[in-house]
Amino acid sequence: MKAGIVIFPGINRERDMAIALAQSSGEAPRMVWHKETDLSGLDLVVIPGGFSFGDYLRCGAMAARSPVMQAVHDHAARGGYVLGVCNGFQILVEAGLLPGALLRNASLRFLSMDCHLRVERSDTVFASRYQRNQTFRAVMAHGDGNYFADDATLDRLEGEGLVAFRYATPQGEVTPEANLNGSVRSIAGIYTPNLRVLGLMPHPEDLVDPLMGGADGKPLFDALAAA
Amino acid sequence: MKATVTVMLKAGVLDPQGKAIAHALGTLGFKGVEDVRAGKVIELELAETDPDRARAAAEEMARKLLANTVIESFRVSLDG
Numbered sequence: 001m002k003a004g005i006v007i008f009p010g011i012n013r014e015r016d017m018a019i020a021l022a023q024s025s026g027e028a029p030r031m032v033w034h035k036e037t038d039l040s041g042l043d044l045v046v047i048p049g050g051f052s053f054g055d056y057l058r059c060g061a062m063a064a065r066s067p068v069m070q071a072v073h074d075h076a077a078r079g080g081y082v083l084g085v086c087n088g089f090q091i092l093v094e095a096g097l098l099p100g101a102l103l104r105n106a107s108l109r110f111l112s113m114d115c116h117l118r119v120e121r122s123d124t125v126f127a128s129r130y131q132r133n134q135t136f137r138a139v140m141a142h143g144d145g146n147y148f149a150d151d152a153t154l155d156r157l158e159g160e161g162l163v164a165f166r167y168a169t170p171q172g173e174v175t176p177e178a179n180l181n182g183s184v185r186s187i188a189g190i191y192t193p194n195l196r197v198l199g200l201m202p203h204p205e206d207l208v209d210p211l212m213g214g215a216d217g218k219p220l221f222d223a224l225a226a227a
Numbered sequence: 228m229k230a231t232v233t234v235m236l237k238a239g240v241l242d243p244q245g246k247a248i249a250h251a252l253g254t255l256g257f258k259g260v261e262d263v264r265a266g267k268v269i270e271l272e273l274a275e276t277d278p279d280r281a282r283a284a285a286e287e288m289a290r291k292l293l294a295n296t297v298i299e300s301f302r303v304s305l306d307g
Contacts, residue, residue, distance in 0.1 A: 101297045
């Protein structure tokens with residue numbers, strides 16, 4: 001699918017994302033500046049990580065109200081694919097495209113380290129090259145990744161199968177120790193009900209080549225490229 | 228007219244910053260601090276002079292941007 005990457009001032013992971021997308025699809029993604037409002041021709045819109053607008057007020061709060069976000073809303077409403085990683089996930093929840101919020105890590109520390117994600121379902125385009133309950137390695141690099149939603153929202157997410165990934169041990173056990181940022185119910189990523197919008201905190205684009213130390217994230221980009 | 232918007236995490240939302248402040252106060256020897264909650268104060272200088280309209284405008288700003296009502300509550304106060 002044809003991909004575009006939305007860039008806000010302060011975003012700094014757009015090139016890693018572009019490398020991951022291009023490696024799988026053979027086609028460079030379109031780079032979209034936050035003042036643009038036309039996303040026509042794109043099948044997948046990616047909001048990468050970074051510190052948009054300096055994380056002022058709340059992480060993602062300013063970016064979520066930028067001109068391009070109305071176009072992202074329209075793209076999602078048309079059934080287009082959206083992937084938000086790290087600050088991109090924070091922007092999607094601030095924009096109301098995904099429910100909940102991302103709070104300061106429970107430890108109050110910025111966490112820059114490997115984590116493991118358990119795949120909660122594999123019958124989505126994003127996760128189709130993984131197996132259900134498989135664990136893969138990803139890199140977290142965030143200060144505010146502590147997912148929060150009220151119990152009613154969480155029960156709806158679980159009931160509708162919209163939890164994409166949970167923090168787990170390398171063996172796939174969901175434990176408090178593996179839940180490094182303190183996210184409620186160890187949630188690392190969630191989908192919209194149509195399974196076409198995915199937000200997650202860790203960075204699958206950081207591990208897409210053995211030269212990066214692993215290719216655990218590559219199946220996600222291969223699946224998107226092939227869809 | 229000046230409007231002051233106070234934004235606080237809702238009850239039940241973990242406030243690790245408040246917890247850290249409480250811990251530091253204990254370290255400094257302050258006793259009897261039972262709980263600490265940390266929030267934000269945002270001051271708005273508004274051209275509006277009618278208090279009701281100023282309050283309504285500030286509340287709208289708080290709902291749309293200044294507070295994330297998923298996790299935060301807010302209150303607006305007006306002076307002069």
